[in-house]
Amino acid sequence: MAEKKKSSPSIRRSEDQQAYDRLIGLGKGMVDEVDQGTTPTFETSLRGKSNILFDSAGYLKLGDKKETRKFMNLGQARVFMQTISVANKLKQFIREDLHTSIRGLYYQLKFSLGDDLDESLFEEQSESNVLVEDLEVALGAKREDFHLTTDRKGVLAGNIKLIDRFGGEEITIDGTKQGRSGWMIPSDVDNGMEIESLNANYVLVVEKDALWQRLNEDRFWQKEKAILITPKGQSSRGTRRIIRKLADRGLPIYVFTDCDAWGWYIYWTLKTGSMNLAYLGKDFSIPNSRFIGVTMSDIDRYSFLQKLTINAKELDIKRAKEMMEYPWIARHPEWVKELKKVLETKKKIEQDALQGQRLTFVSEYVKDKIEHNEMLP
Amino acid sequence: MDPNQTPTLSANSDIGTQRDTHKDFKEHSVAEFFKKNKHMLGFSGKTRSLTTIIHEYITNSLDACDEHGILPNIKVEIIEIGEDKYRVVVSDNGPGMPKNIIGKALGKMLAGTKFHRYMQQRGQQGIGATGCTMFAQITTGQAVHVLSAHNGKMLSCDVMVNLKTNEPDMTVIGEQDASYHGLTIEAEFGDVKFDKSSYGVLEYLKKTAIANPHAQIELIAPGNEYYKFSRSIETVPKKPKEVKPHPLGISIYDLQAMAQNSKEPKLSSFLIDSFSRFSPQKVSELKEIIDVDFSKSPKELSWEDSEKLVKAIQKLKWIAPPLDSVIPIGKDQIEKSMRNILDPEFMNVAERDIKIYSGGIPFAVEVGIAFGGKINEQKGEIYRYANRTPLMFDASGCAIATAIKEIDWKRYGIDMETDPAVIFVNISSVHIPYVGAGKQAISDIEEVQQEIKNAIMEAARGIKISLGRKRKAGDMEKKKTALLRYISRLSEDLTNLAETGTKEDLQKKLTNIIETRYMTSMVGEEEEAKPESSGAAEGEENGGEKEE
Numbered sequence: 001m002a003e004k005k006k007s008s009p010s011i012r013r014s015e016d017q018q019a020y021d022r023l024i025g026l027g028k029g030m031v032d033e034v035d036q037g038t039t040p041t042f043e044t045s046l047r048g049k050s051n052i053l054f055d056s057a058g059y060l061k062l063g064d065k066k067e068t069r070k071f072m073n074l075g076q077a078r079v080f081m082q083t084i085s086v087a088n089k090l091k092q093f094i095r096e097d098l099h100t101s102i103r104g105l106y107y108q109l110k111f112s113l114g115d116d117l118d119e120s121l122f123e124e125q126s127e128s129n130v131l132v133e134d135l136e137v138a139l140g141a142k143r144e145d146f147h148l149t150t151d152r153k154g155v156l157a158g159n160i161k162l163i164d165r166f167g168g169e170e171i172t173i174d175g176t177k178q179g180r181s182g183w184m185i186p187s188d189v190d191n192g193m194e195i196e197s198l199n200a201n202y203v204l205v206v207e208k209d210a211l212w213q214r215l216n217e218d219r220f221w222q223k224e225k226a227i228l229i230t231p232k233g234q235s236s237r238g239t240r241r242i243i244r245k246l247a248d249r250g251l252p253i254y255v256f257t258d259c260d261a262w263g264w265y266i267y268w269t270l271k272t273g274s275m276n277l278a279y280l281g282k283d284f285s286i287p288n289s290r291f292i293g294v295t296m297s298d299i300d301r302y303s304f305l306q307k308l309t310i311n312a313k314e315l316d317i318k319r320a321k322e323m324m325e326y327p328w329i330a331r332h333p334e335w336v337k338e339l340k341k342v343l344e345t346k347k348k349i350e351q352d353a354l355q356g357q358r359l360t361f362v363s364e365y366v367k368d369k370i371e372h373n374e375m376l377p
Numbered sequence: 378m379d380p381n382q383t384p385t386l387s388a389n390s391d392i393g394t395q396r397d398t399h400k401d402f403k404e405h406s407v408a409e410f411f412k413k414n415k416h417m418l419g420f421s422g423k424t425r426s427l428t429t430i431i432h433e434y435i436t437n438s439l440d441a442c443d444e445h446g447i448l449p450n451i452k453v454e455i456i457e458i459g460e461d462k463y464r465v466v467v468s469d470n471g472p473g474m475p476k477n478i479i480g481k482a483l484g485k486m487l488a489g490t491k492f493h494r495y496m497q498q499r500g501q502q503g504i505g506a507t508g509c510t511m512f513a514q515i516t517t518g519q520a521v522h523v524l525s526a527h528n529g530k531m532l533s534c535d536v537m538v539n540l541k542t543n544e545p546d547m548t549v550i551g552e553q554d555a556s557y558h559g560l561t562i563e564a565e566f567g568d569v570k571f572d573k574s575s576y577g578v579l580e581y582l583k584k585t586a587i588a589n590p591h592a593q594i595e596l597i598a599p600g601n602e603y604y605k606f607s608r609s610i611e612t613v614p615k616k617p618k619e620v621k622p623h624p625l626g627i628s629i630y631d632l633q634a635m636a637q638n639s640k641e642p643k644l645s646s647f648l649i650d651s652f653s654r655f656s657p658q659k660v661s662e663l664k665e666i667i668d669v670d671f672s673k674s675p676k677e678l679s680w681e682d683s684e685k686l687v688k689a690i691q692k693l694k695w696i697a698p699p700l701d702s703v704i705p706i707g708k709d710q711i712e713k714s715m716r717n718i719l720d721p722e723f724m725n726v727a728e729r730d731i732k733i734y735s736g737g738i739p740f741a742v743e744v745g746i747a748f749g750g751k752i753n754e755q756k757g758e759i760y761r762y763a764n765r766t767p768l769m770f771d772a773s774g775c776a777i778a779t780a781i782k783e784i785d786w787k788r789y790g791i792d793m794e795t796d797p798a799v800i801f802v803n804i805s806s807v808h809i810p811y812v813g814a815g816k817q818a819i820s821d822i823e824e825v826q827q828e829i830k831n832a833i834m835e836a837a838r839g840i841k842i843s844l845g846r847k848r849k850a851g852d853m854e855k856k857k858t859a860l861l862r863y864i865s866r867l868s869e870d871l872t873n874l875a876e877t878g879t880k881e882d883l884q885k886k887l888t889n890i891i892e893t894r895y896m897t898s899m900v901g902e903e904e905e906a907k908p909e910s911s912g913a914a915e916g917e918e919n920g921g922e923k924e925e
Contacts, residue, residue, distance in 0.1 A: 027875030074856045081867045088870040
């Protein structure tokens with residue numbers, strides 16, 4: 001058993017050290033239970049709808065409802081064993097200072113339980129994915145702390161310098177020198193990465209990459225002293241974390257999306273977190289972010305848009321209705337008004353429509369909105 | 378085949394005729410008649426014939442032992458001496474027979490020692506042993522050799538039946554003092570066959586042993602194969618009370634046979650003397666209903682008149698016979714012997730109150746169901762008994778079989794087609810309601826059949842509980858196995874995760890927790906569960922070590 005080495009010299013960073021200690025603590029607690037002659041138990045918060053609350057600080061979070069799994073409960077025995085296998089593997093990743101994806105983790109654990117047993121530790125990746133979430137919730141850690149990488153998607157440009165300690169090197173990343181492509185936001189911006197300097201007035205999050213490229217070409221970030229980010233659709237974990245970190249530094253966060261169901265979802269996920277990821281709400285939400293647009297009211301404000309609307313799809317209508325039901329949205333009369341308009345007109349507007357008159361209008365639009373504080377909460 | 382019913386009727390008419398015209402009767406002695414109709418005595422088919430022979434001797438031995446309060450030791454030896462030819466030796470430790478009885482018992486039809494006595498006994502016809510003598514005579518020409526140790530004397534003799542006169546033909550070979558008692562009958566039979574089929578001798582003796590837990594029965598089968606059914610209890614059964622037959626229980630056949638043997642001058646006095654509850658008042662009541670001459674000799678009672686009498690008797694009101702004439706085997710006794718001989722996994726015996734049929738005949742039904750264990754070839758097999766005597770033939774026409782068919786076995790979790798189960802049904806009564814004179818099937822009298830059904834269902838309920846428990850234990854076992862297969866992996870990962878202790882230590886502790894947990898919830902099932910579970914744990918441990 002090579003894993004038995006107890007020294008872990010390579011661990012030097014605090015968040016994953018904390019996760020590492022919590023993993024050991026989890027195991028010790030279970031061994032104690034066995035020593036007392038009782039079944040080992042694993043407690044984690046329920047992640048179902050019934051246990052999702054809206055925190056007064058402005059984000060979705062899990063409530064107090066707990067689920068306790070017992071190894072001796074036949075229905076839970078297999079998943080219990082799997083949980084411990086995942087926990088032990090994650091501990092090994094941290095100790096060896098190696099990273100992998102949840103798929104890599106799955107392959108590390110996909111093996112037979114024994115020569116004489118027709119059963120594998122894991123059959124499907126979906127089995128291990130959910131256990132990673134369980135451990136994140138139970139141990140109050142993020143998967144990034146467990147050395148699990150996620151897909152990178154977001155791109156950033158602006159006056160920011162970051163230090164990236166990676167592969168034994170220390171590199172400084174300059175957000176002003178990323179050319180046309182921008183800096184690709186890594187999956188983990190917490191471990192081995194820190195902001196060295198920051199000189200910006202606000203953060204602009206642009207849903208679509210095309211619009212981001214448009215604004216980048218305009219040197220918008222330079223002119224406006226902004227950090228220009230596109231999540232390229234729904235935000236990845238790394239993107240959400242870096243936006244949150246910038247918000248924590250006191251920068252206002254403005255979000256600019258299509259005026260449709262998907263756009264609203266992107267905004268609200270960034271702002272309050274989502275139901276699916278309520279367990280991450282506390283660290284991933286940006287409750288103070290504001291919505292620049294596109295809004296239905298923009299049709300009145302910029303008359304040329306009237307001809308550029310497209311018909312809302314059923315999904316958009318359905319989504320608008322649902323959003324009006326969410327208490328954390330319904331409490332904002334501005335949003336209710338906006339959504340009602342969608343239901344009345346059954347129209348939607350894309351970000352791209354703003355280029356209808358002239359390409360550089362996008363920059364003007366954003367500036368105009370910010371200047372006049374024409375934003376939704 | 379239904380060999381018994383119709384011919385029996387004519388047989389009795391013949392018996393009547395023979396008695397009536399005693400002097401000039403030559404051609405049609407009762408012995409002659411049975412020689413021609415030997416199937417009526419059970420001599421049809423080679424295997425069945427041999428079983429019938431053993432049955433006749435064994436029931437006589439058991440009855441004699443019971444009456445004298447002796448725990449029976451019965452030994453049967455069957456030696457093959459030619460094609461379809463066997464020598465049979467049956468010996469017991471009973472009282473033996475006095476010289477003057479031997480001839481009658483073994484060489485005269487319808488003259489058995491039991492015939493005139495009414496008590497609950499195995500053999501009641503009294504033609505059995507003589508039938509064997511006759512069968513030996515006609516198939517091998519040999520006499521039956523008898524060794525009877527009785528009252529300090531040991532008599533050795535040969536017995537034959539004079540087929541013309543139905544009189545015994547006895548040749549005394551020797552006589553000497555003896556310090557023991559017992560009877561040995563040795564005879565050679567042709568046209569018989571020993572095999573191990575369900576109609577064969579071995580099966581018959583096994584069934585007999587089950588219903589007679591106080592008896593020890595040994596068999597030396599052809600080829601020197603030795604079988605022993607040891608006794609399951611050490612107490613002699615309660616001696617049956619001698620009671621006169623109750624009028625309601627009498628069949629036409631029995632009435633005829635009794636009348637032939639009666640010494641009473643008149644039919645009326647014969648009835649009053651032979652039956653319980655039969656008063657002169659009842660005779661006059663009968664006179665009012667039927668046209669039968671009650672002043673003639675009972676020997677002259679015709680079959681038709683018997684039939685009229687029996688029917689009329691059913692119409693009168695009678696005081697019921699005493700219940701204590703019924704002697705069941707007993708719940709514990711049945712349980713002990715079924716366990717001893719069948720060695721099932723579990724069993725249940727229904728003990729029922731004595732019931733009444735035909736308005737006054739007391740009877741008792743006992744049912745034992747044995748399930749699983751050493752029983753594996755018998756699938757839903759029925760062991761039928763009347764007064765402890767196995768009913769080997771005519772199963773399809775028997776009320777016991779009908780009752781079993783009527784039961785919805787699914788309700789009890791038993792599949793009669795595929796489950797290893799033996800259903801033991803014994804009916805005890807002074808008057809067993811047989812179908813015909815073959816005495817191999819119980820008639821479908823409603824009260825009797827219903828009681829059989831109720832008794833079987835009662836026994837089946839116990840089996841259902843045991844099966845439920847067993848299935849639950851099986852579930853527990855499965856759960857345990859399912860858990861045990863995970864502990865090797867869990868122990869290894871958990872030891873590494875916690876960075877404490879050893880995998881082996883943790884695995885041992887987890888195994889203990891599983892063992893305890895899945896043991897305490899199975900009250901009463903420890904014995905069955907223990908060996909299997911520790912086995913499974915060991916297997917798992919080995920598997921775990923291999924993995925390392």
